[in-house]
Amino acid sequence: xxxASRTYNDAIDALNTLQTPYAVIEARRKAGxxxxxxxxxxxRGYLARxxxxxKDLDRLNIxxxxxxxxxxxxxxxxxxxxxxxxxxxxxxxxxxLFTSPHLIAVRERIRINSTPLSEELFAKYFxxxxxxxxxxxxxxxxxxxxxxxxxxxRYLTLMSFHVFLSEDVEACVYETGIxxxxxxxxxxxxxxxxxxTTLGIDHVFVLGDTVDxxxxxxxxxxxxxxxxxxxEQVPEADKVLRDRAVEKGVDLTVLGVDPRLEGVNIRPDxxxxxxxxxxxxxxxxxxxxxxxxxxxxxxxxxxxxxxxGLEQVVWRGRxxxxxxxxxxxxxxxxxxxxxxxxAARWFAGECAARPDGGPxxxxxxxxxxxxxxxxxxxxxxxxxxxxxTGKGFEHVIFCTNVxxxxxxxxxxxxxxxxxxxxxxxxxxxxxxxxxxSSLDPSANVMLIPSIEEAINKARELAESAxxxxxxxxxxxxLHLVGGALGILERADAx
Numbered sequence: 001x002x003x004a005s006r007t008y009n010d011a012i013d014a015l016n017t018l019q020t021p022y023a024v025i026e027a028r029r030k031a032g033x034x035x036x037x038x039x040x041x042x043x044r045g046y047l048a049r050x051x052x053x054x055k056d057l058d059r060l061n062i063x064x065x066x067x068x069x070x071x072x073x074x075x076x077x078x079x080x081x082x083x084x085x086x087x088x089x090x091x092x093x094x095x096x097l098f099t100s101p102h103l104i105a106v107r108e109r110i111r112i113n114s115t116p117l118s119e120e121l122f123a124k125y126f127x128x129x130x131x132x133x134x135x136x137x138x139x140x141x142x143x144x145x146x147x148x149x150x151x152x153x154r155y156l157t158l159m160s161f162h163v164f165l166s167e168d169v170e171a172c173v174y175e176t177g178i179x180x181x182x183x184x185x186x187x188x189x190x191x192x193x194x195x196x197t198t199l200g201i202d203h204v205f206v207l208g209d210t211v212d213x214x215x216x217x218x219x220x221x222x223x224x225x226x227x228x229x230x231x232e233q234v235p236e237a238d239k240v241l242r243d244r245a246v247e248k249g250v251d252l253t254v255l256g257v258d259p260r261l262e263g264v265n266i267r268p269d270x271x272x273x274x275x276x277x278x279x280x281x282x283x284x285x286x287x288x289x290x291x292x293x294x295x296x297x298x299x300x301x302x303x304x305x306x307x308x309g310l311e312q313v314v315w316r317g318r319x320x321x322x323x324x325x326x327x328x329x330x331x332x333x334x335x336x337x338x339x340x341x342x343a344a345r346w347f348a349g350e351c352a353a354r355p356d357g358g359p360x361x362x363x364x365x366x367x368x369x370x371x372x373x374x375x376x377x378x379x380x381x382x383x384x385x386x387x388x389t390g391k392g393f394e395h396v397i398f399c400t401n402v403x404x405x406x407x408x409x410x411x412x413x414x415x416x417x418x419x420x421x422x423x424x425x426x427x428x429x430x431x432x433x434x435x436x437s438s439l440d441p442s443a444n445v446m447l448i449p450s451i452e453e454a455i456n457k458a459r460e461l462a463e464s465a466x467x468x469x470x471x472x473x474x475x476x477x478l479h480l481v482g483g484a485l486g487i488l489e490r491a492d493a494x
Contacts, residue, residue, distance in 0.1 A: 008119035045143030067197025077280030081309030092170035103482030181220025193286035215240035326462035333478035348386030
């Protein structure tokens, strides 16, 4: 590919070739092949091919976060707190943030000073990594196959290290992808601190079907010599985390809600978010102490930078409200049983604050996970119980993860990991519709092939009905939420 033609779109097209096709994923699943220690060994090999060792990552002063729920929010809180110290001249000059998935543009996953990489910088660094991998294709052949490249998420992880080291970033916050022990980010050997958010059941095939098995994987990010923090967990998870901390020689602190949060405006004002904020405070304090030995934790009250960082954090696609003429959109990327119940409670609270609001409509998508049918009952019942008349969603729309009606996927949303035939036939959506109809026969349940058409259908229903603004909840996956926000805001990145 000629240098002159190496645009952001070229980078995304090349990146998409690194996705594991659905057929390969299915074959591995049937054969029982799961990620193992080879995943991290391969990442070390790829790191060597682009000119770095794990020791080089020590310069980044990484805060490493794993968990089932609240990882993204916790990372955003830490990033926001560090940013306030940066502005006051008492913190790192450059802060990196690596998260997944993206909402609208892939470049959102790699941020410097809370801002996604520009298209130009993304393309530049993407192809620098690409070229180094090709030029050094036989390096570290004992760790990784000659001539190979890492798969999609691992490539972005590798690229993020190159970006942050090249840009002289002084502190970074890293969110794990799936798990921890075998996650691509776990090539980090000396994090400043590690944090584990609330644990629950998710990614069952990869991590196991019980919370103690999942806890084992998440605990993999804890490292000797680095303080580790978690919040209160269910007993099975708590025991595993404590046992693994002992095995690793790690000092693990289990945090309650930080009493210094009294009077701090945490959004949403819910226990789960206060737990995330409490974890973020401990992680930020550890990072600031490492960066500036004169930093002293105040046990009585939070510094102003912490308060501003927590209150002014921006983390898109979580508990967002957007108002149009006829519809008030409530957008949340919940995608597990527990997080969907939380999202439902949040939406119910918003609706309760507007008792004269119009009908409630749900737009839901979850692709490629058969267990997601079981997510619907809690969502349905939570809304019914919260309504004084026992009324649930009057209209329920199940759509696919296809972005636009006419042009299909935005480049950054192309995903080869799902069965294209299932998407075309709306196989999963039909199962959802059947389940919802059994839960609430009074609901008007619809199947709609794209996110854009689902949003337009909700608008049409509200327009034709007149009366007060309709109240819509968009939830089920971050892919759906990202596509929806892009359409609602006509935005190219968030």
